[in-house]
Amino acid sequence: MKVLVAVKRVVDYNVKIRVKADGTGVDTGNVKFTMNPFDETAVEEAVRLKEAGKATEIVVVSMGPQQAQDTIRTALAMGADRGILVGSDTELQPLAVAKLLKAIVAKEQPALIIVGKQAIDDDSNQTGQMLAALLGWPQGTFASKLAIDGERAEVTREIDGGLETIALALPAVVTVDLRLNEPRYASLPNIMKAKKKPIDALTPSDLGVDVTPRLITLKVEEPSRRKAGVKVANVAELVSKLKNEAKVI
């Protein structure tokens, strides 16, 4: 079974981002970029499937600027076999990413696609579902458990009320939550080995996909800040403030 994993290069989750003064976007100069945390979980799951003898090959795909190659290398160091970089300097929105992935799926014919549930920069939470729709495949979103059994995937999903388990006939798309696993750190030998693993470079036009953004960002601004509050000396003062000042209890 071939597994395809999509990994996005994003601003590291520890970075406190700043909005550009002219309101055109977020300042991404001189900030640390890493693999979207959910995608690390996706790669880890694929590698575990391979270690368990269920996956035969892991192909990782990333789309965006040339530097996304580093993100692919990270995945290769974790244990993926080869990479595909779809280079683009235009902003790639989820529908465009899903269409590009669909074109890659047509060439690669994977039985399972694993993506993150959400990219922590745009917070869209769309791509996996869109890809499943375009392919006409079933989807298992927000997975915290995944079991592959022959032609079937059983996915435990995190939903608002608790957990739900569904069975998917392969091929299928799974989007993962962080609780699915604990991603490994790549060892130095594996980082070295990853440098020799192949990465194919493609463009959206190679894949015949129109990636023109459908959503135009008119402006980006900082949310209003909460005003600083006060420290209370003890529990009695806290309760008194909540009762008499804030009047919330």
Next chain:
Amino acid sequence: MSVLVIAEHDNAVLKTATLNTVSAARQLGGDIHVLVAGHNARPVADAAAKIDGVAKVLFADDAIYEHDLAEPLSLLITAVGKGYQAILSPATAGGKNVMPRVAALLDVAQVSDICAIVSPDTFVRPIYAGNALATVQSKDALKVITVRATSFEAAKAEGGQASVEAIAAGENPGRATFVGQQISKSERPELTAAQIIVSGGRGMGSLENFKLLETLADKLGGAVGATRAAVDAGFVPNDLQIGQTGKIVAPELYIAVAISGAIQHLAGMKDSKIIVAINKDEEAPIFQVADYGLVADLFQALPELATELSK
């Protein structure tokens, strides 16, 4: 302009997030229709018909909609939704699961988790864990939108007199099947609709210690929430997680206990009206957003709080 709202429900009860979504739909203008897809879900359709401002309820009652399976549901919403200018769903786990599928089938972008409507084609949505707000304009003729419920008032649940029109079920590709579920049972109010939330972090230390929070929540008639770290540690189930990648809440009162205040957590609760932080570390970032901060050990503060509230 006419707008289709997708009802969120469990086949018995209409979830309040639907009411907030109807309010968002009203801001777009035009007739509002609500789609109820479920199984033996007549009470939900009847409840939807009573929402103030709803003109019509479309009701598809079929076993294939008993569970929120995205495949049959997205085909139905796509078929019904084609004739509208906008399709709105609350940004719940259910909405997030199905709406991008609908958008892709219609070949339009989805606008996720909107928190304000500027005009019928322009919306505000949080990005980067709510550290920035983007105003985006949709170029698509049909808008597919998920709505952040806490950003819109709930429409009145009573007062409307919409007709309920039964519609035929669509196709079920049948490649996904429901196996089972573990739904957390609680007498407490639903997290996203609660007026008061008592929330615990990794510093709670254990499942047993979380009982201290439950006691407090019950005294206040509130709900219990948690950070991702507390869920990951196995103190509480996943459905209590609040944050960028969990639930978004905005109660009147949010009491954060042993929570450091990471941006990913703040993303889910910083619109609360009053925030209280109890933390033994006076440098904890949570104090920067708290209206009232108490530097204290929870094992001392929580029992004291329970006693003080009983006075």
